[in-house]
Amino acid sequence: MQRQIKLIKRPKGTPTYEDFELVEGPIGEPSAGEILVRTVYISVDPYLRGRMNEGKSYIPPFGLNEVISSGVIGQVVESRSERFAKGDVVLGSLGWQEYSVVKDSSVRKVDQHLAPASAYLSVLGMTGLTAYFGLLDIGKPKEGETVVVSGAAGAVGSTVGQIAKIKGARVVGIAGSDEKVKFLVDELGFDAAINYNTEDVATALREACPNGIDVYFENVGGKIGDAVFPLLNNFARIPVCGAISGYNNAEGDVGPRVQSYLIKTSSLMQGFTVGNYGSRFGEGARELAGWLKEGKLKYEETITEGFDHTIDAFLDLFKGANLGKALVKVAEIE
């Protein structure tokens, strides 16, 4: 038997423990062309909150009373496929459970010589690619421009800021603690960072961005986003990646309308999801791996130990507790 986590209620507002259930279930047997994978790391991500709602979005909602799934690094414990051997470390979208039986076509091996396996859930995985395509394809920062990123100490935000630095921009991060602010400036080389819990964001942004804002990478929405619009330069670009501040807002997410700001500055605002760039993942992954190797790109992980703390790790995201990528470590790689 193994443990699994199911969604048993659609959360209203901020998710709580009551929305989930930790149950016991059987471990499957691989058929021909399948492998049995032991879960090593589980990725917990803000976007999963959206999948817990009913209704149309860019990925279908989770089913009720079904095992939740997300990015997982695992190790093959039994293989009935020629493509994998016992012991291979693989990446895929798998269930929140200790063991998964999957088709060999639905996972891929990761190269642990380039980076530790967990990096394939962060800087070399979907979050790195999200940062890469959102910033470069929509934000298009030019040398000397000012790039502001919210959720800056998170997995996506911290990568966005570093890529913007690589491209020669001035980078200002917005995050939720002095520790995070210090990390962004001292460790990641951001030009400035703002603590939205202790500073007035509008005032701090005006000071940190004396030449206005050319690119705003939106991860959080809400009042932080509101503070950015009055400072946009002409032809500013806003990749809209996330709006975590509104995800749990059952009342509705209300603020100043953006139309007038966009008209005054001829600015562009574009929502996206990394899946839009599926045909270019190879390009992105190569660039990210190159920067990682050259030491231009750092990444941080907040690792919660133990499968039974997976729900805690997910709920912590909405308290802004994580620095860099939030992961759950379920087992060791053997």
Place this chain on the structure above:
Amino acid sequence: MQRQIKLIKRPKGTPTYEDFELVEGPIGEPSAGEILVRTVYISVDPYLRGRMNEGKSYIPPFGLNEVISSGVIGQVVESRSERFAKGDVVLGSLGWQEYSVVKDSSVRKVDQHLAPASAYLSVLGMTGLTAYFGLLDIGKPKEGETVVVSGAAGAVGSTVGQIAKIKGARVVGIAGSDEKVKFLVDELGFDAAINYNTEDVATALREACPNGIDVYFENVGGKIGDAVFPLLNNFARIPVCGAISGYNNAEGDVGPRVQSYLIKTSSLMQGFTVGNYGSRFGEGARELAGWLKEGKLKYEETITEGFDHTIDAFLDLFKGANLGKALVKVAEIE
């Protein structure tokens, strides 16, 4: 002596007569390279409201106690330029006054064989070009897609809808009276139109757009814009041209934040002003003139007679009184 209209106060909220003054001033004398022009038509436009505020926008604000200016069709009454003869009909950005002295380089002749002179202030002028570039360069409607336009019976909106029809889209207009709705469907060939004063816009849009919305040409902002976001299809495009509902809102323009809608659908929202496309005006004007000649593009004018009613005509814009382009007729062409 001649009459002139000056801005004497910066309007708070909706402009009133007290913000303007009708004064008498001298008629200038043209120097070498200049012409004296008698005003024939004055264009009154919603965007002028923005220029009455202080502060940064895409064009500098009007000065206090200065003559207001906008698009004007006039006739040359005295020429000290080789480029113009007495009687020529010209287009330029001139003052709200009965006569202007201008450099010959700041106006251009209009071809009355192609269309009546007033058309150069509407379908063949800035409003036509605004519709053309906003819809085609940002909105990019494809055959069979659904295009929604607000302010649909206005000068820009009515042209947007017709160009979208030329491009093979299904077109739904939103306007403020049954007369306008009838005009859009019966005269301009829109597929459907909604009266926002008598219908629930969200419900009416759902009915009129069974396949969702691919392009929303935003002229009005406010609650009408709000009703569109939940119906956006994936990869929808929103050219943001105007937000007339918010222009006079001194309290601040507040509504549902758009980030989550943009993320869910990977949609794009882009502010613009026709000046961004200055280098392509020739292309746009040729296309518009071609459609006009072929009878594919119709235009309507709401003409207020008499210079002393210029302020009325401007204030009427914010009551939604005009069908098509709002103009003031100051004199006849002789």
